[in-house]
Amino acid sequence: MRRAVIATAGTVVGLVLLLGYRSEGAVKVDKVDAGAGTGSTNPGTNTTLGPGTNTGTNTGSSTATTVPTAASSSSDRTYTGQDVSYRYGDIEVAVTVDGSRIVTVSVPQDDAFSPYSQTVNSAAVPILVREAVAAQGLNFDVVSGATYTSDAFAQSLQSALDKASQ
Amino acid sequence: MTLPLGGPGATGVVRHVEVMGTVVTFDVRTPAPQVQVDAALASATRWLHWVDDTFSTYKPNSEVNRFDRGELPIDECCEELKKVVALCYKFNVATGGFFDAWASGHFDPSGIVKGWSVEHASGLLQQAGLPDHVIDGGGDVRLSGAPGTGRPWHVGVRHPLQRDAYCAALSVMGGAVATSGTYERGLHVINPFSREPATELIAVTVVGPELIGADAYATAAFAMGAAAPAWLERLVAYEALVIGPDGQGWSTQGFKDLQSALPVTTPG
Numbered sequence: 001m002r003r004a005v006i007a008t009a010g011t012v013v014g015l016v017l018l019l020g021y022r023s024e025g026a027v028k029v030d031k032v033d034a035g036a037g038t039g040s041t042n043p044g045t046n047t048t049l050g051p052g053t054n055t056g057t058n059t060g061s062s063t064a065t066t067v068p069t070a071a072s073s074s075s076d077r078t079y080t081g082q083d084v085s086y087r088y089g090d091i092e093v094a095v096t097v098d099g100s101r102i103v104t105v106s107v108p109q110d111d112a113f114s115p116y117s118q119t120v121n122s123a124a125v126p127i128l129v130r131e132a133v134a135a136q137g138l139n140f141d142v143v144s145g146a147t148y149t150s151d152a153f154a155q156s157l158q159s160a161l162d163k164a165s166q
Numbered sequence: 167m168t169l170p171l172g173g174p175g176a177t178g179v180v181r182h183v184e185v186m187g188t189v190v191t192f193d194v195r196t197p198a199p200q201v202q203v204d205a206a207l208a209s210a211t212r213w214l215h216w217v218d219d220t221f222s223t224y225k226p227n228s229e230v231n232r233f234d235r236g237e238l239p240i241d242e243c244c245e246e247l248k249k250v251v252a253l254c255y256k257f258n259v260a261t262g263g264f265f266d267a268w269a270s271g272h273f274d275p276s277g278i279v280k281g282w283s284v285e286h287a288s289g290l291l292q293q294a295g296l297p298d299h300v301i302d303g304g305g306d307v308r309l310s311g312a313p314g315t316g317r318p319w320h321v322g323v324r325h326p327l328q329r330d331a332y333c334a335a336l337s338v339m340g341g342a343v344a345t346s347g348t349y350e351r352g353l354h355v356i357n358p359f360s361r362e363p364a365t366e367l368i369a370v371t372v373v374g375p376e377l378i379g380a381d382a383y384a385t386a387a388f389a390m391g392a393a394a395p396a397w398l399e400r401l402v403a404y405e406a407l408v409i410g411p412d413g414q415g416w417s418t419q420g421f422k423d424l425q426s427a428l429p430v431t432t433p434g
Contacts, residue, residue: 139320140320140322140332140335141309141319141320142193142300142302142307142309142319143302143307143321143322143324144305144307144322144323144343144344144345145305145324145369
């Protein structure tokens with residue numbers, strides 16, 4: 001099992017956040033250092049959501065993208081971060097937690113993206129769903145076509161985590 | 167469940183750098199001492215930050231903005247800025263005017279700078295004895311050497327409408343893959359003739375021998391809209407996939423060939 005690591009360094013929010021993803025489906029916070037002014041400790045290893053870190057299984061027509069998956073339980077609670085504007089749109093990140101464990105990270109709102117999904121028949125585009133890709137034993141070295149603007153994602157995620165920890 | 171990341175047998179050193187408003191990921195596959203890899207990646211990272219400082223249109227006193235405001239004549243600019251200006255002219259001509267660094271009314275060479283700076287970073291790694299690597303500049307990728315074990319690179323093309331899905335899987339021996347689309351940055355490509363954001367296409371992916379051209383051609387084709395397929399068909403050494411507003415995909419024969427090298431089926 002390969003382990004993907006999502007780490008976000010958002011100097012805007014003074015946060016060093018490292019999310020470790022395990023393929024069993026659970027995401028747990030390995031390290032959250034939200035102290036003011038801690039900033040980034042190692043610029044060379046800063047990571048943010050990039051191609052390949054999007055690990056969800058949501059393949060429906062919804063624009064929401066669920067990142068990790070785990071069986072939901074009655075103790076799960078979902079917190080939605082602030083709607084953060086970035087250069088080309090807005091982004092809103094939601095986290096679902098079970099105790100101190102993050103169950104899912106999703107993006108229910110992304111204005112730069114959603115208008116197109118409503119007008120386009122996405123079924124017409126050939127789709128290689130990641131499960132299908134994995135089932136064929138095909139792994140990608142790299143992915144072309146980018147995802148979210150990192151700062152906006154980190155900012156909204158942090159505000160969701162702040163709510164969850166209150 | 168296996169993640170479609172890293173490729174089979176991938177054992178590379180992966181490093182991420184936040185720069186130029188995006189994330190650049192280095193994935194070095196050449197087996198080498200850690201100190202050698204660290205030094206090479208530090209050098210490439212310094213280069214990218216220098217490029218950001220020099221070419222950022224978001225930093226009022228960057229050299230590119232001083233040049234744009236007429237405060238700095240071209241002959242007083244650094245050699246790199248002269249080179250980028252020359253590339254902007256070159257690709258403006260090569261794309262029939264659809265790649266236009268002046269489309270916004272100001273000189274904004276961002277559409278060239280990312281591909282050009284990643285190309286140079288790839289060269290720095292090669293010079294440092296690390297010929298096998300991939301650099302991902304926010305979804306525009308440069309592949310050098312081999313990923314290992316003699317196989318080709320496997321490149322996914324993210325589906326423009328479904329973030330967890332792919333619309334193409336390519337098998338390439340090297341070169342570059344660039345994607346221009348509304349899903350990454352909203353309506354960010356200006357049609358230089360209408361001066362309006364380009365909205366006719368959903369995404370354009372271009373595969374070629376190097377990233378500067380692949381990136382510029384993807385941007386230009388995106389601005390062209392419905393005329394893009396006929397234009398892309400005439401390009402030599404570059405192959406392309408176009409996703410139209412109706413969600414229909416179109417690709418050059420060469421692009422199909424790069425796909426058919428992989429054992430892929432498309433469900434549905």
